[in-house]
Amino acid sequence: MESLRVALLSDPGSRSYPIHIGTDLIGRPELYRPYLGGGSAAIVTNDVVGPLYLPSIRKALEGIRSTEIVIPDGEQSKSWQTLEKIFDALLAARCGRDTLLLALGGGVVGDLAGFAAAVYQRGIPFVQVPTTLLAQVDSSVGGKTAINHARGKNMIGAFHQPLAVISDVSSLDTLPERELRCGLAEVIKHAFALDLPFVEWLEANIEKLLQRERGALTYAVKRCCELKAAIVAADEREAGVRALLNFGHTFGHAIEAGTGYGTWLHGEAISAGMVMAAELSLALNLIGKPEVARVRSLFRKAGLPIAGPALAPERVMELMAGDKKAAKGKLRFVVLEALGRAALRGGVEEDQIRRAIVAAAQ
Amino acid sequence: MESLRVALLSDPGSRSYPIHIGTDLIGRPELYRPYLGGGSAAIVTNDVVGPLYLPSIRKALEGIRSTEIVIPDGEQSKSWQTLEKIFDALLAARCGRDTLLLALGGGVVGDLAGFAAAVYQRGIPFVQVPTTLLAQVDSSVGGKTAINHARGKNMIGAFHQPLAVISDVSSLDTLPERELRCGLAEVIKHAFALDLPFVEWLEANIEKLLQRERGALTYAVKRCCELKAAIVAADEREAGVRALLNFGHTFGHAIEAGTGYGTWLHGEAISAGMVMAAELSLALNLIGKPEVARVRSLFRKAGLPIAGPALAPERVMELMAGDKKAAKGKLRFVVLEALGRAALRGGVEEDQIRRAIVAAAQ
Numbered sequence: 001m002e003s004l005r006v007a008l009l010s011d012p013g014s015r016s017y018p019i020h021i022g023t024d025l026i027g028r029p030e031l032y033r034p035y036l037g038g039g040s041a042a043i044v045t046n047d048v049v050g051p052l053y054l055p056s057i058r059k060a061l062e063g064i065r066s067t068e069i070v071i072p073d074g075e076q077s078k079s080w081q082t083l084e085k086i087f088d089a090l091l092a093a094r095c096g097r098d099t100l101l102l103a104l105g106g107g108v109v110g111d112l113a114g115f116a117a118a119v120y121q122r123g124i125p126f127v128q129v130p131t132t133l134l135a136q137v138d139s140s141v142g143g144k145t146a147i148n149h150a151r152g153k154n155m156i157g158a159f160h161q162p163l164a165v166i167s168d169v170s171s172l173d174t175l176p177e178r179e180l181r182c183g184l185a186e187v188i189k190h191a192f193a194l195d196l197p198f199v200e201w202l203e204a205n206i207e208k209l210l211q212r213e214r215g216a217l218t219y220a221v222k223r224c225c226e227l228k229a230a231i232v233a234a235d236e237r238e239a240g241v242r243a244l245l246n247f248g249h250t251f252g253h254a255i256e257a258g259t260g261y262g263t264w265l266h267g268e269a270i271s272a273g274m275v276m277a278a279e280l281s282l283a284l285n286l287i288g289k290p291e292v293a294r295v296r297s298l299f300r301k302a303g304l305p306i307a308g309p310a311l312a313p314e315r316v317m318e319l320m321a322g323d324k325k326a327a328k329g330k331l332r333f334v335v336l337e338a339l340g341r342a343a344l345r346g347g348v349e350e351d352q353i354r355r356a357i358v359a360a361a362q
Numbered sequence: 363m364e365s366l367r368v369a370l371l372s373d374p375g376s377r378s379y380p381i382h383i384g385t386d387l388i389g390r391p392e393l394y395r396p397y398l399g400g401g402s403a404a405i406v407t408n409d410v411v412g413p414l415y416l417p418s419i420r421k422a423l424e425g426i427r428s429t430e431i432v433i434p435d436g437e438q439s440k441s442w443q444t445l446e447k448i449f450d451a452l453l454a455a456r457c458g459r460d461t462l463l464l465a466l467g468g469g470v471v472g473d474l475a476g477f478a479a480a481v482y483q484r485g486i487p488f489v490q491v492p493t494t495l496l497a498q499v500d501s502s503v504g505g506k507t508a509i510n511h512a513r514g515k516n517m518i519g520a521f522h523q524p525l526a527v528i529s530d531v532s533s534l535d536t537l538p539e540r541e542l543r544c545g546l547a548e549v550i551k552h553a554f555a556l557d558l559p560f561v562e563w564l565e566a567n568i569e570k571l572l573q574r575e576r577g578a579l580t581y582a583v584k585r586c587c588e589l590k591a592a593i594v595a596a597d598e599r600e601a602g603v604r605a606l607l608n609f610g611h612t613f614g615h616a617i618e619a620g621t622g623y624g625t626w627l628h629g630e631a632i633s634a635g636m637v638m639a640a641e642l643s644l645a646l647n648l649i650g651k652p653e654v655a656r657v658r659s660l661f662r663k664a665g666l667p668i669a670g671p672a673l674a675p676e677r678v679m680e681l682m683a684g685d686k687k688a689a690k691g692k693l694r695f696v697v698l699e700a701l702g703r704a705a706l707r708g709g710v711e712e713d714q715i716r717r718a719i720v721a722a723a724q
Binding site: 090092146158 | 446454482485486517521683
């Protein structure tokens with residue numbers, strides 16, 4: 001088991017929390033014990049992950065009064081309705097402010113249960129137990145929680161830090177192929193945005209990751225968490241550098257919204273989005289054609305889309321105007337100044353964006 | 363105009379915010395200007411307060427792109443449904459993360475709009491413009507925001523600090539008599555819980571407050587804000603001393619829940635609740651009969667109830683067991699060790715509580 005600690009600078013006591021990464025962690029009681037002082041727990045999971053891992057967690061929590069809340073699998077659960085069901089269940093079980101909430105599942109469960117923990121009785125403690133690669137690299141660090149709104153993804157949410165993250169890479173054995181690739185999209189994002197040596201490591205090791213080699217997965221998850229933790233420590237409230245982690249996301253969100261959430265998975269949408277962002281970086285003369293080719297090549301090897309859906313560029317642009325990263329009506333984009341070095345660029349001209357969308361589709 | 367600053371210790375930059383208290387403040391542009399850097403604002407108000415003060419605020423915000431969101435007056439608006447309407451309106455108006463949200467109204471508007479600001483796009487800036495005495499003394503300090511759930515008041519919420527509070531005591535001219543008295547309940551609570559000299563001042567000046575003398579109101583609001591700010595600064599996350607501000611609230615919430623929210627106003631319920639808590643303090647030999655008599659007398663002079671509703675003591679106790687201040691199944695109570703000195707007492711025996719409820723009804 002590998003462990004790293006994430007510092008929370010904005011916390012008065014300079015609190016930090018651990019991320020544990022390794023094999024067969026879900027069933028280990030000692031990983032939960034430090035957080036069960038209140039004597040009760042509530043596990044939020046979905047109907048796919050629950051049957052697989054609830055028995056192990058139940059055993060690890062022996063002697064603790066616990067409630068299990070099982071929601072339907074899928075993005076549609078990041079809704080008011082499901083959130084209300086969680087509150088109803090917590091209240092019916094008389095969960096108090098010292099109840100530990102465990103989020104067992106992928107990004108949807110983590111975002112939703114994390115938001116429930118953020119606002120239930122104005123905040124209760126929670127531990128993330130991510131069971132998808134996407135969630136292990138993406139939702140373990142940063143404390144972002146949210147639900148969706150008909151007008152946009154993650155529109156309602158809160159920053160709420162977990163007490164610990166338990167990332168069991170053996171749980172990735174049961175992950176569908178398509179979701180594994182989506183997780184790799186997020187891994188690759190961290191590399192292109194922040195770390196050239198990690199880009200090179202991925203170019204050499206992408207096959208091992210696709211074959212779910214546990215050593216390679218543990219390394220990739222850990223490296224992403226380290227990179228993200230460094231960014232977040234510098235900028236816990238996303239005032240600046242944290243926006244770099246949105247590389248590919250402005251385009252990606254537009255793809256998801258334009259095709260209807262769930263048609264393109266998040267990882268697929270941001271892969272195509274990162275290619276668009278790379279093309280935009282080329283159009284702005286920040287990087288050259290060989291760099292764009294390397295971006296395309298790594299996504300192709302990972303089995304991820306490099307071209308967006310059949311959406312008119314105008315429609316993509318319209319959807320981006322509603323994106324929450326818009327500041328004072330102008331669009332800001334995360335671009336690449338080099339492989340492994342992303343930067344935030346404001347006031348980009350509409351025509352350059354249009355051309356990047358067209359170029360990415362070729 | 364009187365101003366005081368509230369320090370937020372948990373903030374990394376040691377942010378503080380001002381509370382302005384005085385006459386004819388709502389229409390003063392310079393009080394809003396420092397917070398309008400984003401160029402847009404959204405005003406949340408209700409259908410009673412809106413028609414009275416929106417024209418002044420509109421004038422003060424001249425040149426700023428602003429949206430007005432008017433919700434129905436009353437506690438029933440502290441709901442998911444109303445919250446959703448606020449989000450819909452904010453999204454329809456393309457409000458971004460830099461939109462300033464103004465909460466213009468009483469406690470319901472403040473709690474609801476504050477919670478909307480806490481979770482819209484994971485948090486946007488907001489300014490409180492409280493127009494009831496209750497809101498001016500109670501919701502100006504502490505950053506508590508929330509909505510209700512069928513199973514309990516304020517069950518879903520967040521801590522979200524305003525950028526400023528603008529407490530215009532002239533807006534109390536239009537406040538119904540019953541609501542003025544409810545505000546006085548909260549004023550009196552601060553005195554009994556925290557400050558004997560303020561108890562004495564209130565015993566001497568309660569008539570002036572009932573006659574809405576602006577000088578007396580400004581002093582009372584300011585003193586409450588100072589007392590609450592000192593408590594909150596010591597304990598921003600309610601781990602300890604902040605619970606003292608819940609004097610009368612465990613009983614009071616049970617009264618509100620047992621009679622159906624809105625039948626007894628919050629201030630009325632906590633008045634009877636404070637008498638119950640004083641009787642409990644007597645039963646625990648913490649204070650004597652003369653102190654209980656002074657508690658009853660001040661509430662009587664303020665025209666507030668000193669006896670609870672016709673609820674069986676067993677029912678009140680059942681309702682309190684579901685209250686969010688329950689820790690590990692046992693009830694904790696805020697009691698008086700003296701007038702002006704409240705304390706938190708855990709593990710109180712059921713029979714003592716029952717007797718206090720009965721004694722308060724006599």
